[in-house]
Amino acid sequence: MAGTVCENLPWRAPNGQLRVEACLALLEQLAAAGTIQLPAKQARAGYRSTGPRGEPQPVREVVVRLGEVRPITVEPVPAAEQASWDATMAKYHPLGFRRAFGAQQRYWIRGELGGEPVILGALLFAAPARHVAVREAWLGWTREQMERCRYRIVANSRYLILPGVAVPHLASHALALALRRLPDDWQARYGYRPVVVETFVAPPWRGTCYRAANWLHLGQTTGQGRQDRQYAQGGTVREVFVYPLVQDWRQALVAERPEQPEAATESGSEAQDAGGDGMITAEQKLNEMTEERIKQRFAAMASFLDERQRRLFAAAEAVAYGAGGQTRVARLLHMSTETVARGMAELQDPEAPQMEGIRKPGGGRRRAVESDPTLLSDLEHLVDPVTRGEPDSPLRWTAKSARNLSAELNKLGHSTSEHLVRDLLHAMGYSLQANRKTLEGGGSPAERENRDAQFQHINERVKEFQAQGQPIISCDTKKKELVGQYKNPGQEWQPKGQPEPVKVHDFIDPELGKIAPYGVYDLTQNNAWVSVGTDHDTAAFAVASIRTWWQTMGHEAYREATRLLITADGGGSNGSRNRLWKVELQALADDTGLEIMVCHFPPGTSKWNHIEHRLFSFITQNWRGRPLVSHEVVVNLIANTTTSTGLKVHAGLDTNVYPTGVKVSDDELAAINLSPDAFHGVWNYTIRPRQQESD
DSSP, X not given: OHHHHHHHTTOBOTTSOBOHHHHHHHHHHHHHTTSSOOOOOOOOXXXXXXXXXXXXXXXXXXXXXXXXXXXXXXXXXXXXXHHHHHHHHHHHSTTOOSOOOSSOEEEEEEEEETTEEEEEEEEEEEOOOSOOHHHHHHHTOOHHHHHHHGGGEEEEEEEEEOTTBOOTTHHHHHHHHHHHHHHHHHHHHHSSOXXXXXXXXXXXXXXXXXXXXXXXXXXXXXSOOTTOTTOOSOOOOOEEEEEESSTTHHHHHTOOOOSSHHHHTOTTTHHHHTTSSSOOOHHHHHHHHHHHHHHHHHHHHGGGOOHHHHHHHHHHXXXXXOTTHHHHHHHHTTOOHHHHHHHHHHHHOTTSOOOSOOOOTTOSOOOHHHHXXXXXXXXXXXXXXXXXXXXXXXXXXXXXXXXXXXXXXXXXXXXXXXXXXXXXXXHTTOOBOOGGGGGOSOOOHHHXXXXXXXXXXXXXXXXXXXXXXXXXXXXXXXXXXXXXXXXOSSOOOOSTTOOOOOOSSOOOOTTTOEEEEEEEEETTTTEEEEEEESSOOOHHHHHHHHHHHIIIIIHHHOTTOOEEEEEEOSSGGGOTTOHHHHHHHHHHHHHHOOEEEEEEOOTTOGGGSHHIIIIIHHHHHHTTTOOOOSHHHHHHHHHTOOOTTOOEEEEEEEOOOOOSOOOOOHHHHHTSOEEEOSSOTTTEEEEOOHHHHHO
């Protein structure tokens, strides 16, 4: 009966299933009020045991570092293993397990130990709590919004690291991996993407792994459970943590779902175009449909329209579009806004005389690149010698202004303007940087003259190594940070009027001290390793970080590599005149068998190093406004740094001691198998393995 009622209303859950349980409760309420009369309940057989029917996973001792069980993966539980998952959770989790509520997704936490796959833990995401006071206050939504949109919240209702598994940082690392894939898995299974994840931590646990994984602590529950609707029972007070899965989570949480459920199941298409959060409002959907129809109408009529008719067509569409129509239609039809504005003026006054004729197809001035075939090649020749880099291609951005380039082209016999040069540069994939940036820093006059040539040299080496499939890394030390409850610049979402308290004075905590993050960024793979050092930032620490990158990431990605290119600053722990740096690199070359080529950026130009604007800047954004209260928090904040271009970061804590003041004798320096480059050998040199010489 309940199923029939749900089918005819229709009354369905967001995942498309009938709301039979809710309908049963409604029918019982109507019967109790005398509104309807229900038939007598039929006798039912005794309930079967709800206990798990599978065998739990065996317990084994895994007491290693996180890097020794990589790769860590969080994978959905196959149907064949669900009974084993249930039995494992029921046996080992302190709260036990019987069944999950509502929509649910189970995960295994897997790793590898000595080349053998091993299960390290398990997670469960299920339906959220019906009502949590601190959560509702944080969300700031109305009761109607709460009833309508609560399904967009998902609860991490069970989290288990198996007994015997003692791997530092595993819990927060696995939690971060689960949150990365949860929206896609949930959408594939239920047809929509969750917006917020919540969890409740009961004493004596404090939720350390949730804090380390950047979850927000909202406060405490009142102690009533899911079934205590009358608030009559005293229960356990739990800590409430939440994690927004999208940036504009408040707006996405109460947004209307698309009218067509199928649209929400297309991961990566319309859902991503709407802002990356998987929620498309009805207004956005309508605008997309309107714009698509405008393009279709124009494509069907374009071949029949002359210049004035095209203008009037665009103007009519802009008027019909409404607010913002002029700009949107101009963009859709690849016209200028001035052209659309002229058409709109003509529509308002159709009797106004037309002072200009209609050009025939193909009429008007020819494009500059058509009338001057050598213009693009000459412009490329002028720009290329000072190419220095941008995110989309190795060391590619120009420091010449459009005005100077236009003047140079005019000297060559071309007729150009500053605006034309700027348009051509954008079409060729360049972005402009100020010329004065290249003159920063000190150094001798000869060094200043060689800076542009050094950038060209680095650019050529990068292209050469990439063409050969050899690894290229950019390395440097990020700014040292205090560890403890200290203020970190920036802002973060917190309950109103409850900013996180920090210390007034930045006196160094004697127990935690400072950390020195040393980064190794792979230009080709767009991934990085960051060693979080607790001792001094020395050349030994710098090369140890590069060695760790090669052992954990580089060797796997470049199995056939014979050479390694390192681009680094000219000073600090990886300076061009640092003797210990070269001694440690020689040891690295001997151990790995790699021929290591080093190219240093000229003095005062470290900001051009790729690692600065491709890694360090995003780490700073990720932990803005968040006190770095412990080493674990620092490592997890760095490891969870991502970008829209697919950056992946791995991080680890380096507690080794790196003493300062280590002297390198002339004999030790002479023993290095170092070959200076023909161009500026102080900045460019190659260190080869010494065992190859003996062979």
